[in-house]
Amino acid sequence: MKKGLELTAAIPGEDDVQTANPARLGVRLRLARQTRGMTLKALSDAANCSESLLSKIENGKASPSLPMLHRLVGALETNIGWMFEESDGEEGIIFRAGTRPLIALDPLRRGEGISLERIIPYSAGHLLQCNIHHIEESGESAGPIQHAGEEVGYLLAGEIELIVDGKSFMLAAGDAFVFNSELPHHYRNVGRERASIFWVNTPATF
Template structure:
């Protein structure tokens, strides 16, 4: 069966995808779509599904098939993990030192020697993403990348070269930056020690 046929999308079963609250999944899809400025019709067309079905999914009244979910996250330029990740912390407000997840970037996009310490968990209740980017000596991000949104950062330690729209900037501890995410951007550690950047942006994948 052609998985891109609009009539092929049936509700997922427990064997097809991880268990997930339909309302939570719908909220994440809607938030991701809205922050990218996409209409319901535009996303439905990109994911090869009906607008009415997508509306039901966003409202927690239906669940997508796994193939459809993959098409949705591809159209939104995000990933399956973000859709299924749970929020942690004391009532979702406090995230104690030493308990925050420290993860490598997506293997398809990661640079060398880079890990992310999540400050804000990926959640439908947050309009922002916030991580501390830890870049080992000679580490560099993959890129350049670009996406909808805005980026703000503060260099906690070390030295980095930030390249935005083919312009190079050397930053040291205490320096800050802000730029439109639609500008191609990437960075690398140019110092002799690990660099750490407190980085905030509107939702996007890294």
């Protein structure tokens, strides 16, 4: 597999914010917020904006100013470039090997020794999120985290410990799992080689 691409983007300016697709930007904000388990009130307080305005932004009915967007991104500990990333691929259907982004540290799933190979782009047009989680030896996700949705995974290689709602499960290549995303969950590599998990989850309802 070719080396993946780091998630980089030019820092957007005020004009970029004003011309951005409000619906896409709102979807990204809501996804980031709910993945981190934050309520509207918690994020609005952290970003020093009103809850009603944040709700309008998430629903595509308003656009944030650039300073507000920076505050929101800072509170969510995500990458401002991700908020403006466009869908990729041949007509949004095919995503070729070697062209998919490989994110060394996904800001939505903080941890050590983890990279995500994005199978499909985050987009309002998809009901699913799908990545391959690559976990280096002794790597582990931050957590536990919990959010809306459902998780499904298949261990492609290696050995991991999956902890869901305080219960520990040891998985080897070929094992699969499914659980409600609202249950606290995290994982770590317990083997002596890199582990890879094909991971699908449903994000919050758009």
